[in-house]
Amino acid sequence: MDAIITSLQNPKIKDVVKLRDRKPRDESGLFLIEGYRELKRALDAGRIVETLFYCPELFLGTNENSLISQCKSNIRCTKEVFAKISYRDRPDGLLAVAPQMHLKLEDLKLTKNPFLLVAESIEKPGNLGTILRSCDAAGVDAVIVCDPTTDIHNPNVVRSSVGTLFTLPVVEASSDETLAFLKKQGIAIVAGTPHAKHEFTQADFKVPLAIVVGTEQYGLSQSWMDQADIKVRIPMFGVADSLNVASATTLLLYEVIRQRNL
Numbered sequence: 001m002d003a004i005i006t007s008l009q010n011p012k013i014k015d016v017v018k019l020r021d022r023k024p025r026d027e028s029g030l031f032l033i034e035g036y037r038e039l040k041r042a043l044d045a046g047r048i049v050e051t052l053f054y055c056p057e058l059f060l061g062t063n064e065n066s067l068i069s070q071c072k073s074n075i076r077c078t079k080e081v082f083a084k085i086s087y088r089d090r091p092d093g094l095l096a097v098a099p100q101m102h103l104k105l106e107d108l109k110l111t112k113n114p115f116l117l118v119a120e121s122i123e124k125p126g127n128l129g130t131i132l133r134s135c136d137a138a139g140v141d142a143v144i145v146c147d148p149t150t151d152i153h154n155p156n157v158v159r160s161s162v163g164t165l166f167t168l169p170v171v172e173a174s175s176d177e178t179l180a181f182l183k184k185q186g187i188a189i190v191a192g193t194p195h196a197k198h199e200f201t202q203a204d205f206k207v208p209l210a211i212v213v214g215t216e217q218y219g220l221s222q223s224w225m226d227q228a229d230i231k232v233r234i235p236m237f238g239v240a241d242s243l244n245v246a247s248a249t250t251l252l253l254y255e256v257i258r259q260r261n262l
Contacts (some may be wrong), residue, residue, distance in 0.1 A: 001075045002076050005075055006081065007070050008084055010081070012075065013081060016085045017084065019031060020155055025151065029100050030099060031097075031153035031158070032087075032097060032155050032161075033097075033098055034094065034159065034229070035159065036064060036094055037069070037163050038162065039052075039067055041098070043070050046097060046130050047101070048073045049072070049073075049096045050098055051071075051074075051096065052067075052068060052073065052094070052097075053075050053085060054074060054094050056093060056185070057079050058082060058208070059093045063123075064093065064094060064220075068099075087156075088159070092246070095115075098185075100153050102172055104172070104173065105173050105177060106142070108141075110141065111141055114207065115120065115141050115208075116182075116187065116209070116210035117135050117142075117210065118144045118212040118213070119213055120142065120147060120175060120212060120215065120221060121149050122149070122215065123149045123217070125156035125157045126243050128145070128157050129161035129162075129165070131143070131249050132168070133161050133164045134253055136164035136167050136217040138250075138253035138254060138256070139257070140168060141168075142168060142171060143169070143174075144173055144178050145172050145174060146175045152165065152170055152172065152181060168214075173225065174222075174251065177232035178200050179224070187211055188207050189229050191225055193219070193220070193231055194233050194236075194241060195233070196232050197231070197260060198233070199234070200255055203232045205259045206260055208218070209230070209256070212224055214245070214250075215245075218244050
């Protein structure tokens with residue numbers, strides 16, 4: 001029978017809570033995976049779980065035991081203890097501690113007609129997670145996270161990506177490294193800017209390309225704008241001059257799909 005934790009002061013529980021913050025994540029090389037869908041996608045992708053904390057009283061379905069059986073170290077918690085380690089308003093009773101995975105540009109295996117997404121210095125974990133979710137849905141070959149201000153293992157990235165952090169290659173690199181890589185591979189750089197001459201539906205997205213999106217407040221840095229092969233704009237008909245970065249990304253991704261499926 002798995003061990004049961006009933007005390008809020010248990011050292012293991014305190015260690016889990018610490019992993020909500022970046023410094024302990026960076027120091028330990030561990031991160032949190034909370035939720036049935038997120039954990040299932042991690043396990044399906046072959047991710048290793050170091051420890052799984054679970055609370056049957058919070059389960060939402062009947063398939064949780066199949067996930068628990070795939071984890072080597074399982075610890076049962078009371079509802080009160082699980083509420084302490086959970087970062088969700090409505091926890092579903094599954095939270096895993098897992099080793100981080102860091103991919104580099106040289107780990108990428110490109111297709112004949114690459115379709116990449118580059119995210120430069122995205123600040124909000126929720127936006128980065130949503131971008132990953134859209135990339136998974138659009139069949140993007142890989143996501144390259146450049147000069148990150150939030151780490152890809154932030155609990156809110158995992159949650160807002162709904163576990164798609166584990167379903168496609170996510171590479172971390174500097175902008176300079178990524179620019180050099182894309183140029184060497186002959187991959188066109190697509191940048192969105194309100195000042196572009198052409199709307200995004202008028203550009204040729206059938207070529208090998210990387211759509212590049214930037215920070216929520218300032219957009220892409222000048223170095224990316226200077227190196228862009230294709231510049232496009234998303235037409236705005238209201239008082240707002242731009243879309244949320246995750247929304248804009250989704251529009252651009254699906255225009256690539258539309259053109260390539262014609």
